Amino acid sequence: MAFHDLLFTPTISLFIILFSLFSTPSHSALTCASQKLNRTYANCTNLPTLGATLHFTFNATNRSLSVAFSAEPPSRSGWVAWGLNLAGDGMRGAEAFLAFPSSASASAITLGRYNLTSYKAIDEVKAFTFDSWDLAAEESNGAVTIYGSVKIPDSARNVSHVWQVGPVAAGKPGVHSFEKKNTDSKAAFPVALVGPNTTTPASGENATAPASGGDKKNGAAGESFGVGFYFWLVFALMIGVVAI
Numbered sequence: 001m002a003f004h005d006l007l008f009t010p011t012i013s014l015f016i017i018l019f020s021l022f023s024t025p026s027h028s029a030l031t032c033a034s035q036k037l038n039r040t041y042a043n044c045t046n047l048p049t050l051g052a053t054l055h056f057t058f059n060a061t062n063r064s065l066s067v068a069f070s071a072e073p074p075s076r077s078g079w080v081a082w083g084l085n086l087a088g089d090g091m092r093g094a095e096a097f098l099a100f101p102s103s104a105s106a107s108a109i110t111l112g113r114y115n116l117t118s119y120k121a122i123d124e125v126k127a128f129t130f131d132s133w134d135l136a137a138e139e140s141n142g143a144v145t146i147y148g149s150v151k152i153p154d155s156a157r158n159v160s161h162v163w164q165v166g167p168v169a170a171g172k173p174g175v176h177s178f179e180k181k182n183t184d185s186k187a188a189f190p191v192a193l194v195g196p197n198t199t200t201p202a203s204g205e206n207a208t209a210p211a212s213g214g215d216k217k218n219g220a221a222g223e224s225f226g227v228g229f230y231f232w233l234v235f236a237l238m239i240g241v242v243a244i
Helices: 003-023 213-243
Strands: 043-046 053-059 064-071 079-085 095-101 109-118 121-125 132-140 143-151 160-166 186-188
Touching: 064 079, 064 160, 079 109, 079 143, 095 121, 095 132, 095 143, 109 132
Parallel strands: none
Antiparallel strands: 043 053, 053 064, 064 143, 079 095, 079 160, 095 109, 109 121, 132 143, 160 186
């Protein structure tokens, strides 16, 4: 075999390997815009970590919050969780819905309520300290979605929410990773969950309340007036300079 043939063969093999690596599909982060759910919600926000999303509707009249949290577990056997902390802004003290594949069936998902008593201990409970209902979970294309509704207590202020993913060991949720993306998975809730007069933002990816039509119209008119006024002012000054 010629020397150039010896070089050519490994080159072709390397090309095939690289092509396979770069052409292999991978899961992309979930987004509000691309995600399709079986239920409808007024708002959605792309959470800042773990490629997760949260769809939600808050009814200020009865203080009920309906949510759909979606994230990809670290492995197919892993867990995902979302919850509320009514007394702080971290994981400790939060009460969360947690879902992971059932050991009884590959297509079934186990969904339960858990208290996060510490960063290394989670305890399953029968009920939260606040009402919760309408629970369900499903898996689609590697992502797990948790559906649920809760009632925000009248005494709750500055409600924060937490979300997380982790492994399952011996059929039970294990301790999650302590990478920055995991420890940063907490935030103030996207809207204020206080008082019967609370209003939620209009539907949109970032759950941002748009200005009313009247405000937009008046703003545009004011902007046009401002630009036109300064144009004619500059023009008049130029004419005056030329005349002098």
